[in-house]
Amino acid sequence: MNNLIAHIKRFVKIDAEDEASILSFFEEVDIRRKDFLLKEGQYCSAIYFVVKGLLRLYFVDEKGVEQTTDFAIENWWLTDFAAFDSNKISSYNIQAVERSTLLVISKEKLEQLFTLHPAVERYFRIIYQRRIAAVQMRLRYFRELSREEAYIHFSTLFPEFIQRIPQYLLASYLGFTPEYLSELRRKLIS
Amino acid sequence: MNNLIAHIKRFVKIDAEDEASILSFFEEVDIRRKDFLLKEGQYCSAIYFVVKGLLRLYFVDEKGVEQTTDFAIENWWLTDFAAFDSNKISSYNIQAVERSTLLVISKEKLEQLFTLHPAVERYFRIIYQRRIAAVQMRLRYFRELSREEAYIHFSTLFPEFIQRIPQYLLASYLGFTPEYLSELRRKLIS
């Protein structure tokens, strides 16, 4: 069975006969490493479900440095929510860190899907709620922990994830420079 | 007409005859300045809609310093989403900054309300989506701007809000010390 349907079923009940109808709203997309799903300056009218692979959301700051603000692995949804919600131009990029398989749905189709299958709207209400909880926790860690503690925390919490991404992306995600991460690692090994 | 109903109607259509039914799920609560709706160590089984007034969400860090992570003014929802969603004990406090009037609903009642009035679940899906967009933007400002720039940005964007809160709460919200904010203000005035 499809990953997405399995994920939806973790949160809401859907009839077996509705599964195909729900899936028909989505388009499956394969994307190579380093390819883009969204580039700064474009409208962001779709949301992506990661079936397999790894995506990142980043922006480029005024100094030209890429700042990674989100990752998405299997069973995660990703988009530039600010642009998606407001129908404005995005100032973010979405790029594949690994070769990835996605399910894509446009904003309009998603709204049609909600109307036809209210259970899916409930599913989104639930995963949105969990996401708000997750972001709240992340903001807290960012606030409460020093950079060193944040690195230790994150790398002990998600060791398998650390393996999948290059170090400079982790540094960017945690909000510091690759040089500093390098220094931290040396300090922590000894 | 009630504030909450007006707010819901900004996002979804509801029948006039449903308004009373929806409101009957909520309890109106008045709370004095400095009083608490939630204390660290309690379960957080309710969510609050601010009819009038101003709330803050904060935690106490390992040094004993209060860290304010959210404010809620009129027409905003507030809770500790991490604790609310997971049914775990909260590590946050919710306190009234001003005398406030709230509408309160428990998690169970909210779920009953969703089932009885799907339009309200749609309303929550929509405001959750906007909230995720807002938090994403906030995380970006936090990342992109220096403390000085963050202060300038915030105080020009929400001048009337700045009036309502003491300076040490603003410093806490922006993630720095009251002393540093004081220094910034002096520097910026001259």
Added chain:
DNA sequence: CGGATCGTTGATCAACTTCAACGGTCGTGG
């Protein structure tokens, strides 16, 4: 094999914190 990409190292520097002390103001009880 060759070039680009990624991680490392060390020196210098800026941003922000910490701590301690002081002055003003607000609200509350006498």
Added chain:
DNA sequence: CCACGACCGTTGAAGTTGATCAACGATCCG
């Protein structure tokens, strides 16, 4: 209505954390 105490904002000195810059080494991939 006044006086007192708690709370809040300010100031300055010293200390930390993490950024920046430049250069080098390793590795991966075409």
